[in-house]
Amino acid sequence: MTEATFVLSIMLLTLLWAAIVARVFVAVVRTLCPKFLPAWFTLTMRWAPSWRLFGQVGATFDLYGVFGDRLDDETEEHFHSSYGNTRRWFHPFINPYSRYRYLFRELMQFTMYRYLRDASQDPATVQTVNLLEQITKDEIRRLHPSDANTRHAYLYVVVDRGYFAKETPEAKISLGPFTV
Structure with missing residues (x-):
């Protein structure tokens, strides 16, 4: 050396x-x-x-998914955040975002960009939505493991302006319903 x-x-x-x-x-x-x-x-x-993938101090936005599901006979929707449930005590020291979560955010960002540009029928967008639909179904099944009822699920792509932002998070697009 x-x-x-x-x-x-x-x-x-x-x-x-x-x-x-x-x-x-x-x-x-x-x-x-x-x-x-x-x-x-x-x-x-x-x-x-910052240990966070998006939403660092000074960044423009934080992107995360919110899963909503309802039974056939119910009108009330149950919301599950893919963001808050994953926080653990070691997250300030170790980056919690695995390859799956990184790809999930990339897919949501791509889909949101294409939908907001009125390109929702583009083949790449349709393929991405199909993949997000499968992820949503798997997540709803994981959240309701012992429930065999038919559920209609939605994926809301939510934009947050970061930890210190004054604006409330807002859903930019909603994908679904997907029958689980």
Whole structure:
């Protein structure tokens, strides 16, 4: 190993540790003093990396799916969020978004973009909607394992402006009903 390679590896390792320490510092301060927001700390929060795939501080939006289902004889819809139920105690330290969740968000983003551009009959969009329909059916079956009733499910693609946003989350598109 040459001296330049060694110096470069030390610099990268230092940068990685600085990012980790900054993220842990921000998480500890936000937990202990949620209203503590001087200018230097706001700047630190903006530059500290986030463990979330979308919706980092300073990002424009966060995208997640909400599953809604109802029985044939009921008019009330039951909502299940694909976002909140996955949070665990170790998520501030380990990225919880697996390949499946990343692909699910990518599919929702692609479909939302195509639907909002009036390209819902495009073959790529139809194929993506079919895949989202299958994911929705699997998720509803997972949420109601002992229920053999016929359900009509919807997938709402919800846009949130991020953790510190003042706007409420809104459903951009709704896909369904899918008979489960």
